[in-house]
Amino acid sequence: MAAATFQELLSNTMFQYFLVFVFTAFGVVFVILNVDVLGKLLFRPVMPDPLKLTTYECGEPTIGSSWVQFDIRFYTVALIFIVFDVEVVFLFPWAAVFAKLGAPAFTKVMIFVGVLAVGFINAWKKGDLDWVTSIAAHDLAAQKDARLARARQRALETEERRAA
Amino acid sequence: MVLAEISALEVLANTLKVLVAFGAIMALIPQLIWIERKVAAWIQHRAGPNKVGLPRWKILGPLAGFHLWGLLQPLADVVKLLFKEDFVPRRADKILFFLAPALVFVPIALAFAVIPFGWGSWFGQGEGAFFVKYQIFDISAGVLFAFAVSSVAVHGLTLAGWSSYNKYSQMGAVRASAQLISYEAAMFMAVLAVVMQAGTLRLDEIVLAQTQHGWGILTQPVAFVVFLVCAFAETNRAPFDFPEAEPELIAGYHLEYGSMKFGLFFLGEYFGMVVQCSLLTTLFLGGWTLPGIPAKPDNFWMSLTGPIIFSAKVFLLLLLFIQVRWTLPRFRFDQLMSLGWKRLIPIALANLVFTALLGVALSR
Numbered sequence: 001m002a003a004a005t006f007q008e009l010l011s012n013t014m015f016q017y018f019l020v021f022v023f024t025a026f027g028v029v030f031v032i033l034n035v036d037v038l039g040k041l042l043f044r045p046v047m048p049d050p051l052k053l054t055t056y057e058c059g060e061p062t063i064g065s066s067w068v069q070f071d072i073r074f075y076t077v078a079l080i081f082i083v084f085d086v087e088v089v090f091l092f093p094w095a096a097v098f099a100k101l102g103a104p105a106f107t108k109v110m111i112f113v114g115v116l117a118v119g120f121i122n123a124w125k126k127g128d129l130d131w132v133t134s135i136a137a138h139d140l141a142a143q144k145d146a147r148l149a150r151a152r153q154r155a156l157e158t159e160e161r162r163a164a
Numbered sequence: 165m166v167l168a169e170i171s172a173l174e175v176l177a178n179t180l181k182v183l184v185a186f187g188a189i190m191a192l193i194p195q196l197i198w199i200e201r202k203v204a205a206w207i208q209h210r211a212g213p214n215k216v217g218l219p220r221w222k223i224l225g226p227l228a229g230f231h232l233w234g235l236l237q238p239l240a241d242v243v244k245l246l247f248k249e250d251f252v253p254r255r256a257d258k259i260l261f262f263l264a265p266a267l268v269f270v271p272i273a274l275a276f277a278v279i280p281f282g283w284g285s286w287f288g289q290g291e292g293a294f295f296v297k298y299q300i301f302d303i304s305a306g307v308l309f310a311f312a313v314s315s316v317a318v319h320g321l322t323l324a325g326w327s328s329y330n331k332y333s334q335m336g337a338v339r340a341s342a343q344l345i346s347y348e349a350a351m352f353m354a355v356l357a358v359v360m361q362a363g364t365l366r367l368d369e370i371v372l373a374q375t376q377h378g379w380g381i382l383t384q385p386v387a388f389v390v391f392l393v394c395a396f397a398e399t400n401r402a403p404f405d406f407p408e409a410e411p412e413l414i415a416g417y418h419l420e421y422g423s424m425k426f427g428l429f430f431l432g433e434y435f436g437m438v439v440q441c442s443l444l445t446t447l448f449l450g451g452w453t454l455p456g457i458p459a460k461p462d463n464f465w466m467s468l469t470g471p472i473i474f475s476a477k478v479f480l481l482l483l484l485f486i487q488v489r490w491t492l493p494r495f496r497f498d499q500l501m502s503l504g505w506k507r508l509i510p511i512a513l514a515n516l517v518f519t520a521l522l523g524v525a526l527s528r
Binding site: 015016018019022024026027028031032043044045046047050052053054055056062067068074077078080085091092095096098099100102103117120124129130131 | 175178179182183186190246247248249250251252253254255265266269270273274277300301302303305307308326328329330331332333334335338341342345346348349352353356357359360363364365419420423428497498500501502505506509513516517520521523524527
């Protein structure tokens with residue numbers, strides 16, 4: 001009898017969702033109590049002052065809008081992240097039943113991961129993962145120059161040998 | 165079985181469990197802050213908080229005015245935060261400005277709901293007996309729930325920075341979101357290897373699997389290291405504290421926040437630490453179990469060993485977090501990005517593929 005109740009309790013997802021609702025309710029009530037109701041009603045002073053409400057940027061008067069343009073690289077990071085996030089969403093159920101499915105599941109998912117890896121390597125090679133792109137580009141250019149110089153040197157040497 | 169068949173006593177016991185778990189963490193966070201300040205002081209050869217103690221009341225007898233090693237300092241800080249005036253900057257977005265701290269705190273707290281801090285115990289006798297699991301939310305996709313919910317906190321940080329209408333906040337928020345999502349990808353892949361090995365998404369079953377096959381730190385050492393590094397990054401702590409880098413951004417996304425709204429960000433950060441340490445304990449350090457102590461105790465008093473062992477492990481990890489924060493300097497932002505994308509993600513991916521290969525090879 002007792003064991004049966006346990007099994008049923010485990011399968012009772014509704015009850016579990018009720019518990020998580022209780023937990024969330026505790027969190028939300030805690031936040032509201034602390035931030036709004038308790039503080040404002042009981043012991044928080046209200047002393048409005050126009051200067052107090054200004055934007056704080058180290059004491060200087062603010063210039064222009066605060067919603068400034070930021071670097072486009074943040075967007076690139078977010079885009080690459082989405083690819084990995086979606087990958088993980090597909091991989092979680094696979095990982096959970098992997099032991100039962102065995103080799104066929106392995107090959108199929110490896111094809112999937114391989115396709116993603118190609119995209120990742122492409123982004124890497126294009127320099128999308130480098131934060132300081134200018135320096136990275138500079139490095140690449142320097143490497144290319146060095147390669148060209150070495151090739152020229154080799155060509156010269158072979159020519160000299162031929163001449164000798 | 166329908167909801168009506170669950171007795172009122174059972175609902176009450178489970179609600180009480182929620183209250184105790186939530187309350188225990190909320191009560192421990194001030195002590196955690198005290199420990200952090202003390203450890204920081206010892207590392208920097210200072211005394212740390214050592215003045216705020218018991219009041220000089222006569223009732224206390226010889227204990228009146230005892231400094232209590234500064235243990236009441238965090239309490240005094242909380243009182244200070246509660247009494248501070250709570251104002252919203254004139255140009256801020258009023259609704260989002262209010263919503264953001266809650267959006268940081270509640271999801272992080274919710275992530276703790278799926279973490280098993282013990283096996284559980286039977287209450288009552290005969291017909292009315294019921295089993296209370298020492299885990300608030302026993303769901304079959306526990307791992308997924310924990311990570312899905314805790315990543316909602318990114319929205320809170322971003323909204324906080326955006327709604328403050330402040331350039332520094334904005335930069336801090338953008339940095340925070342870039343950092344959190346970068347390290348999330350590596351973290352998920354590290355966890356995938358653990359899930360694959362245990363063959364389940366239930367956190368309690370992952371713990372029980374570890375009692376049979378050895379702790380995750382031994383069977384998945386690479387995943388453990390990747391997860392640990394990502395946990396530092398996810399909690400925005402040094403060496404990854406870019407979102408609030410004091411010298412550059414003043415305080416980052418919570419620059420315009422004061423009073424208890426700031427307090428919620430602060431609590432959220434420490435709650436996040438507790439949650440990450442709990443996840444580390446559950447996934448890699450055997451959760452509530454220790455070799456030699458039964459993982460599924462059969463009476464109430466033995467079942468209490470679970471939460472005790474669990475808290476001890478979490479506490480040790482928290483000490484590690486604190487020590488790392490005060491030992492290592494902050495990275496540069498490009499170093500952060502290259503560590504996340506060019507080191508941790510390839511390593512985690514390789515670990516995943518290797519684990520899968522090994523699984524296929526061993527199953528034959």
